[in-house]
Every structure is written in C-alpha cells, then in structure tokens.
Amino acid sequence: MRNKTRKTDSAIKAGELILTEQPFVFVLSSKEQGNRCDNCLEKVKVLKCSGCQFVHYCGRVCQRDAWGDHKWECANLKRIAPKVIPDGARIMAKIINRLNRGDGHTLRSFYSATSFRMWKDLMSRNYFCVILLLVVFFFNLLRKRPLSMTISVMAINSFMILDIDMNSIGTGIYLASSIVDHSCNPNAVVTFDGKTISIRAIRDMTCLDWNQIRISYIDLMKTPYERQTELLNNYYFLCQCDRCMDENQIKYAHAAKCLNDNCDNPINIPWKANCQLVRKLENGKVNNTLQDGSSHEQNGVDEIQNGGHANNEEINNKNGFNIGESTLDVVKCKECGTKFDEKHIETFVKAMEVTHGHLQSMSGASVAYVDVCKYCLEKQEGVLHPLNVMHAQTLDHAFDALIQVQLWEKACVYAEKLIPCFRFYYGDRNPLLGLLYLKYAKILLYKMDLNKALTHLKQAEKILKMTHGEKHPLYREQLVPLIQQAMIESN
Numbered sequence: 001m002r003n004k005t006r007k008t009d010s011a012i013k014a015g016e017l018i019l020t021e022q023p024f025v026f027v028l029s030s031k032e033q034g035n036r037c038d039n040c041l042e043k044v045k046v047l048k049c050s051g052c053q054f055v056h057y058c059g060r061v062c063q064r065d066a067w068g069d070h071k072w073e074c075a076n077l078k079r080i081a082p083k084v085i086p087d088g089a090r091i092m093a094k095i096i097n098r099l100n101r102g103d104g105h106t107l108r109s110f111y112s113a114t115s116f117r118m119w120k121d122l123m124s125r126n127y128f129c130v131i132l133l134l135v136v137f138f139f140n141l142l143r144k145r146p147l148s149m150t151i152s153v154m155a156i157n158s159f160m161i162l163d164i165d166m167n168s169i170g171t172g173i174y175l176a177s178s179i180v181d182h183s184c185n186p187n188a189v190v191t192f193d194g195k196t197i198s199i200r201a202i203r204d205m206t207c208l209d210w211n212q213i214r215i216s217y218i219d220l221m222k223t224p225y226e227r228q229t230e231l232l233n234n235y236y237f238l239c240q241c242d243r244c245m246d247e248n249q250i251k252y253a254h255a256a257k258c259l260n261d262n263c264d265n266p267i268n269i270p271w272k273a274n275c276q277l278v279r280k281l282e283n284g285k286v287n288n289t290l291q292d293g294s295s296h297e298q299n300g301v302d303e304i305q306n307g308g309h310a311n312n313e314e315i316n317n318k319n320g321f322n323i324g325e326s327t328l329d330v331v332k333c334k335e336c337g338t339k340f341d342e343k344h345i346e347t348f349v350k351a352m353e354v355t356h357g358h359l360q361s362m363s364g365a366s367v368a369y370v371d372v373c374k375y376c377l378e379k380q381e382g383v384l385h386p387l388n389v390m391h392a393q394t395l396d397h398a399f400d401a402l403i404q405v406q407l408w409e410k411a412c413v414y415a416e417k418l419i420p421c422f423r424f425y426y427g428d429r430n431p432l433l434g435l436l437y438l439k440y441a442k443i444l445l446y447k448m449d450l451n452k453a454l455t456h457l458k459q460a461e462k463i464l465k466m467t468h469g470e471k472h473p474l475y476r477e478q479l480v481p482l483i484q485q486a487m488i489e490s491n
C-alpha cells in the first residue's frame with residue numbers, strides 16, 4: 001500500500017499530515033450494523049447483503065469494493081445461526097483470511113518513501129509483549145501458538161475507528177500507523193475519515209523521526225495511575241511520560257477545593273483507603289505512592305502480572321492506612337493556611353464516594369443520566385476542586401446528557417466549566433477540545449448569542465484545522481458553514 005507519506009528530512013509544522021493509510025483489516029462495530037455501511041462506514045440508508053444477510057452496504061459501489069474481502073466471509077457467515085458475532089472474532093477471521101491469502105508476507109504499508117511495515121513486522125516487533133500476554137492470559141486457553149500470537153498482535157496494534165464525533169464505530173489494524181508509540185502528552189494525533197486513518201503533527205518538529213512521534217492510545221481524562229494501569233493491562237508497558245510524572249496532574253486529580261473562596265490551591269485529602277495516583281519506577285521497581293504520602297515498592301514484573309490489583313489488601317494492611325484517623329485532622333491548605341475540620345472532610349469524602357459510584361455505573365452505559373449527573377454535581381459544588389478528574393468526568397457526562405434532552409441553558413453552564421478541564425487533561429491541541437468548542441458554539445448560535453458563538457467557533461477552527469485538516473468533513477461540512485452562518489447573522 002503506497003500511503004500518503006511525508007519527506008523525513010525537512011522540518012514539520014504543527015498541523016501537517018504525516019501519514020494517511022487504509023486498514024490491513026477492519027470491522028464495523030456490531031452495535032452499528034444496519035446503521036452504517038460495512039465498507040465506507042458512512043451513516044446512511046443501507047441494504048443487507050443478500051448472501052449472508054449480515055453485513056450492510058450503502059450501494060453497489062461499496063458492495064463491489066468490499067467483495068474481495070467479503071467473499072470468503074460471506075460463505076462462512078451463511079453457515080452461522082444465530083448471527084451474533086463478536087467484533088473480535090470477526091476481525092480475527094478477517095486477519096486469518098488475509099494471512100491465508102499470503103498478504104502477511106507481501107503487503108507493504110509505507111510510513112516514508114522507502115520504509116514500510118508488513119504484518120510479519122508486527123509479529124516480530126511486539127515479541128516481548130506477545131510472550132508476556134501468552135503467559136499471563138492465553139497459556140491455558142490457546143495452545144495453538146500461531147493463533148494466540150495473532151490475537152496478541154491484534155490486541156496491541158488495533159485502532160478504534162472513530163466517527164466525526166469521536167465515538168467508536170469500529171476496529172482496524174493499520175500496519176504503518178502501528179509503528180507509533182504512546183504518550184499521554186502526545187506530539188501527534190490520529191483522526192479518521194471513514195476507515196482512512198490520518199496522523200498529524202500537533203507540535204513543530206525539526207524532522208520526521210518515527211521514533212519520536214507519540215500518539216495517545218487511551219482516553220486521557222483519568223488520573224496518571226488509571227492511565228498507567230490501563231496501558232499496563234492492555235499494552236504491557238508502564239507509562240513514564242512527562243504528563244504521568246507531572247506533579248500538577250497528581251496534585252489536582254483527586255483534589256478538594258480550598259474552603260477559602262479566594263484560594264484555588266488544590267487540597268489533597270485521602271478519601272479512599274489504598275487510593276494511588278501514580279506509579280513511579282525507582283531503581284527498576286514500581287513505587288506506588290499512596291495518597292497519604294506513604295509508599296511501598298513492588299517489582300515491575302510482578303506488577304504487570306498482577307495487573308496492579310492483586311496486592312491491594314496486603315498494601316492496605318501493611319500501611320495501616322485508615323481514613324478518619326491522624327492524617328485527617330492536619331489537613332490544611334499549603335497556600336493560605338485554611339484548615340479543614342472533620343465535617344468538611346466528611347463532606348468531601350462523601351462527594352467523592354458518591355461520584356465514584358455513579359461514574360462507574362455510567363461508564364458502560366451508552367447514555368448518561370441528567371438527574372444522576374446533576375445530583376453528583378450538587379454534591380461536588382464548592383467541595384471538589386474545579387480540575388478534580390471526577391468532577392471533570394461528571395461534567396463531561398452531564399454536558400452530553402443535557403444535549404440529548406435539549407436543555408441548552410444548563411448545557412452552556414457545564415460547557416464553561418468543562419473547557420478548563422479539557423485543557424488540563426487533554427491539552428490545548430486535542431480533537432476533543434476542538435469538538436467541545438464546536439458543540440458549545442452550536443448551542444450559542446441556536447441561542448443567538450452570536451459574538452460568543454463566533455469566538456468559540458474560532459477556537460474550534462484553530463484546533464480542528466491542526467488536528468483534522470481543512471479537507472476533513474468535520475472541518476469542511478460542519479465547522480466552516482457554522483462560521484459563515486455566525487458571521488452572516490452577526491452582521
């Protein structure tokens with residue numbers, strides 16, 4: 001596959017496209033079956049394949065385009081009843097089909113004019129991770145090495161395909177793009193137009209060195225510890241990026257608001273036994289610093305094998321960590337000296353516990369609940385720091401839920417509070433921040449608050465031009481017409 005690549009020897013400006021590529025294999029999520037075309041992933045009227053009665057296409061062009069891959073799948077799908085096929089199984093079958101056709105050793109996907117990756121490169125490069133994964137998860141389940149190897153490579157190298165609103169609609173393996181490592185403070189971003197992946201720089205670079213390019217593999221609005229755990233569990237490395245090690249990220253993540261209204265210093269109150277905010281490596285070992293300042297050390301390998309969970313009770317007992325005792329009566333703002341008494345601490349702990357419970361119950365749900373979010377936000381008001389990650393997550397859910405039920409006024413209030421949180425957790429050059437500005441501006445436009453709408457549309461333009469490029473449908477078909485509308489209406 002001759003991808004659109006970029007020269008490696010000249011400087012790169014933020015916003016430049018550095019790679020665009022078609023997938024080696026991909027699948028549309030089963031939850032999207034019947035809503036989107038299985039080939040171009042467009043959300044349009046679709047018709048079922050008359051052969052397998054499972055996949056849907058928007059028309060003859062896509063059906064013909066997909067036939068090379070679907071032919072084999074179609075014949076096999078016909079034999080399955082009921083047709084409930086997990087996405088993982090479907091993509092796995094597609095990989096096996098490609099490998100049987102010999103594409104694993106022949107299909108080259110270029111990330112520069114002369115350098116490329118093939119499926120077999122993924123198998124060998126991720127060898128350590130694959131072996132680890134085999135030992136931990138699959139050893140007893142899958143004794144056929146080639147099959148389990150394929151599953152491991154698939155897990156580590158797959159990309160979630162996102163729609164225009166950054167919702168997941170499928171999974172794809174992109175051979176060249178899979179060269180890129182992770183950072184929670186990335187210098188490049190991934191976007192999709194249908195199934196086409198694009199990687200753009202979001203920082204200026206002196207040249208294109210693929211060893212230095214970093215994208216984010218995960219949602220960044222989490223504590224460093226949660227991000228590290230997710231990366232450890234799914235990608236088998238301990239993230240030590242500057243954002244994970246940033247004291248500010250750790251300080252604000254679970255912070256209380258200072259009782260002094262004129263002080264915005266984050267206050268750290270231990271709210272949950274054994275709650276960790278970051279994993280640190282010291283002398284090759286993971287040092288889990290607890291929120292109360294005490295710490296314990298663990299061997300990095302042990303940490304990986306246990307997924308970071310196995311020793312929780314043991315740590316708890318060892319440290320004798322107990323909320324409600326000595327640590328709590330000394331909570332005092334380091335900036336202004338304001339003291340927290342037992343009642344304030346109890347209110348904070350309660351707000352954190354309530355929020356934690358509700359966020360967990362909403363995390364798997366496809367929609368957030370307005371009343372639940374409002375209840376949590378009332379408990380958080382004046383208690384949690386405005387940049388506390390759980391406050392940010394609640395606001396995020398609340399904003400989406402309010403848009404669903406068209407409660408525009410309240411949505412605007414939450415959007416205002418959400419913007420600084422997005423900047424803090426996602427950074428200033430993140431597609432989600434651009435989208436937030438766009439969604440907020442749409443509401444402002446509807447409310448005829450034209451000047452403010454235009455200001456926010458300009459913010460969205462600045463970010464989305466860099467992350468998506470001017471040719472992307474989000475920029476061309478959504479943002480530009482809204483800017484034109486706002487300009488015409490405000491004149």
Ligand SMILES: C[S@@+](CC[C@H](N)C(=O)[O-])C[C@H]1O[C@@H](n2cnc3c(N)ncnc32)[C@H](O)[C@@H]1O
Nearest residue numbers: 125129156157178179180181182183235236237
């Ligand atoms: C999709 S691959 C990325 C490319 C990989 N470095 C390669 O050459 O194939 C994902 C794997 O790369 C490694 N990786 C990615 N980001 C990393 C980081 N920040 N630190 C350490 N290892 C990382 C992990 O082993 C992870 O499972």
